[in-house]
Every structure is written in C-alpha cells, then in structure tokens.
Amino acid sequence: MNSKEVFTLSTLLTRSPLFHPAGPHRPSGLVGETTYLLELTGCRYPWADHLYRTMRDLYWKPDDVNLVADHAQFVQLAPVEQETYLQTLGFLIYLDSIQIQNPAWVSQYIAAPEVAACLVTQAFFETIHAQSYDHLLSSIVDGTTRDRVYRLWRDHPVLAARNQELVRPYEVFHQTPTLEHFATLCFSDVLLEGVYFWSGFSVFLTLAARQQMTGTAQLIRQIRRDEQQHLALYVQMIRMLREESPRIFTPDLETEWAALARAAVTHEIDWIAAITGGQFPGLPLERVTTYIEWLANLRMKPLGMPPLFPDVGQNPMPWLDRMGDMNTGKADFFEQAVVNYQDDLDFSGL
Ligand SMILES: [Fe+2]
Numbered sequence: 001m002n003s004k005e006v007f008t009l010s011t012l013l014t015r016s017p018l019f020h021p022a023g024p025h026r027p028s029g030l031v032g033e034t035t036y037l038l039e040l041t042g043c044r045y046p047w048a049d050h051l052y053r054t055m056r057d058l059y060w061k062p063d064d065v066n067l068v069a070d071h072a073q074f075v076q077l078a079p080v081e082q083e084t085y086l087q088t089l090g091f092l093i094y095l096d097s098i099q100i101q102n103p104a105w106v107s108q109y110i111a112a113p114e115v116a117a118c119l120v121t122q123a124f125f126e127t128i129h130a131q132s133y134d135h136l137l138s139s140i141v142d143g144t145t146r147d148r149v150y151r152l153w154r155d156h157p158v159l160a161a162r163n164q165e166l167v168r169p170y171e172v173f174h175q176t177p178t179l180e181h182f183a184t185l186c187f188s189d190v191l192l193e194g195v196y197f198w199s200g201f202s203v204f205l206t207l208a209a210r211q212q213m214t215g216t217a218q219l220i221r222q223i224r225r226d227e228q229q230h231l232a233l234y235v236q237m238i239r240m241l242r243e244e245s246p247r248i249f250t251p252d253l254e255t256e257w258a259a260l261a262r263a264a265v266t267h268e269i270d271w272i273a274a275i276t277g278g279q280f281p282g283l284p285l286e287r288v289t290t291y292i293e294w295l296a297n298l299r300m301k302p303l304g305m306p307p308l309f310p311d312v313g314q315n316p317m318p319w320l321d322r323m324g325d326m327n328t329g330k331a332d333f334f335e336q337a338v339v340n341y342q343d344d345l346d347f348s349g350l
C-alpha cells in the first residue's frame with residue numbers, strides 16, 4: 001500500500017520485527033514497514049546515502065585541539081565574558097547530551113535504513129560534541145567550576161525551565177508515536193540544531209573575532225559544520241513527509257509549528273538576556289534579538305514556511321558566518337534559495 005493513501009496525523013508508528021522475511025524489499029516511505037536491511041546501492045533515498053557518507057567523512061577528534069592558550073586567556077576575560085562562556089557551555093552540554101539519545105530512539109521507527117544510518121551517525125557525532133565540551137572545561141577551569149557548569153541544566157532556574165519545555169515534543173513522541181508527533185519532533189530538531197546551537201555559537205565566535213579563546217572557536221567550527229549536516233537531515237525528513245503524506249500538513253499543524261518556533265525564539269532571547277544582562281561586548285540585546293529572529297526566518301525557508309519575523313531580512317552579524325565557516329568562500333546552504341535536493345546533491349560544502 002502507498003503510505004500517501006493510508007497515513008494520517010493519528011497513524012501510530014510501529015517497529016517492524018527484527019526478523020521480518022515478509023517485509024518489503026525496499027521501504028515504501030520514510031516510515032512504515034521495514035526489514036531494516038541496509039542496502040545502500042539502489043536505496044530509496046540516495047540523498048541519505050550521500051549525507052551518511054558526508055557525515056562519516058567529517059570525523060574529527062576534539063582532543064587534537066590544543067587549549068593551553070585558551071586556559072591562559074580565560075582568566076583575563078571580563079567576568080561577564082567568563083560567565084557567558086561557561087553558562088552557554090552548560091546549555092550546549094545538555095542539548096548535545098540529549099541529542100546522543102534522541103536520534104537513535106527515533107531511528108527505530110524509520111523504514112528506510114539509509115535514513116536510520118544518518119540518525120545513528122548523528123548520535124555518534126553528538127557524542128564527539130559532548131566530549132568537546134568536556135575537553136574545554138577540563139582544560140580551562142578547575143574541577144569545582146566544571147561541576148557547577150555540568151549541573152546548570154537543572155540548577156539554573158531559567159535553563160531548567162526551558163530544558164523541560166524543549167524536550168516535551170520528544171517525550172510526547174516517545175509516549176505516543178503518531179505520525180503527527182514524529183513530524184513535530186523533526187521540526188523541533190530543526191529548531192534545536194539550527195536556532196539554539198547557532199545562537200550559542202555566537203558567543204564563542206564573537207570572542208574569536210577579537211582573537212580570544214581561539215582554540216575554543218576551532219572546536220565550535222567543527223561542531224557547527226556537523227550541525228549543518230544534522231539540519232540537512234531533519235529538513236530532508238520533513239520534505240519527504242510532505243511529499244509522501246501531504247495530508248498531515250494541515251493548517252493547524254503549521255500553526256502549531258510556528259508557535260513552537262516563536263517560543264524557541266523567546267526562550268533563547270530570554271536566556272541570553274539572563275546570562276549576559278546585555279553586557280557582553282559585541283552582543284547587545286537588540287542585536288542578539290534580531291539575530292535570533294533572523295535565524296528562525298532562515299530555518300523556516302527550506303521547509304517552505306513563511307518567515308516568522310517578516311521585518312527581519314538581514315543577518316545583523318554577518319561576520320559570525322565568516323568566523324564560523326570551516327570552508328571559507330562557500331555560502332551557508334540555508335541562506336540560499338530553497339533547493340530541491342537532487343540525488344547527486346553535494347553536501348560537502350555545508
Ligand atoms: Fe551537536
């Protein structure tokens with residue numbers, strides 16, 4: 001049966017048996033019945049085969065980055081810079097830690113093994129990111145400070161409240177794995193990967209623009225490049241759902257997603273305001289607000305959704321992209337016009 005004809009918002013996704021000889025040789029869609037057999041040649045979604053290989057080829061080791069100079073420089077930063085640095089890490093540690101778990105759980109419901117391969121590869125790279133933050137903290141601050149940063153996710157009242165809220169779509173899906181909840185989980189991942197992380201990176205890239213904490217920035221650039229692959233993955237999954245199950249994209253769902261994105265923007269702005277008080281050099285609150293709204297607009301574009309903040313058309317901090325780019329001279333995919341992914345799409349520039 002064609003998934004387009006049978007799947008509705010309330011369709012409950014199920015996992016196929018691990019030994020499933022009666023299953024389809026190739027999956028009929030992103031979700032549905034599967035044999036789990038990973039046969040990349042001739043697979044249903046060549047973009048996923050390509051993305052998996054691209055992610056794999058970006059393997060890197062955080063401990064290769066020397067942080068001796070960052071250790072010496074950290075104590076010379078202004079107190080607001082030190083605290084913003086640490087508290088931003090506190091948030092990113094939590095995000096990467098839950099992203100180690102989520103993709104692997106979600107992959108159990110994916111019918112296309114090549115897409116599941118992307119998800120478990122993502123989970124592996126999130127482990128590298130979490131290791132990077134550990135490398136930073138163990139190299140730069142003492143054990144007492146490191147312990148404090150590792151507990152911010154639950155000890156800082158603003159952070160704890162937003163963390164509890166941001167995981168809700170994931171928990172809702174795990175409790176009731178409907179197609180609607182799956183789609184909303186994918187959208188939440190776009191916000192997590194493409195708004196929260198990007199906003200957090202702005203702290204480290206702003207320091208690096210002043211030649212401060214440049215070892216940290218080197219780690220952040222590598223993490224950022226990986227997050228671009230993860231963004232591409234969730235954008236593609238949503239595009240596949242839109243093609244295969246267009247009926248689930250109701251006006252109500254799109255309204256719910258817009259509200260989720262607006263809440264994400266508000267929470268991120270409140271968080272930056274709470275940790276910097278608007279006193280971080282280079283990141284005044286007005287500029288940060290515009291940047292986060294611009295990021296949200298940017299993430300809506302490849303999903304075919306209208307901008308949430310139509311008055312915000314320009315990136316107020318274009319230098320961040322230059323500071324954050326591992327591949328100078330190549331534009332960020334998500335700043336370009338909507339691209340219809342082709343089978344031979346080259347992700348290497350992302
Ligand atoms: Fe990550």
Ligand SMILES: [Fe+2]
Nearest residue numbers: 099193227230
């Ligand atoms: Fe990620």
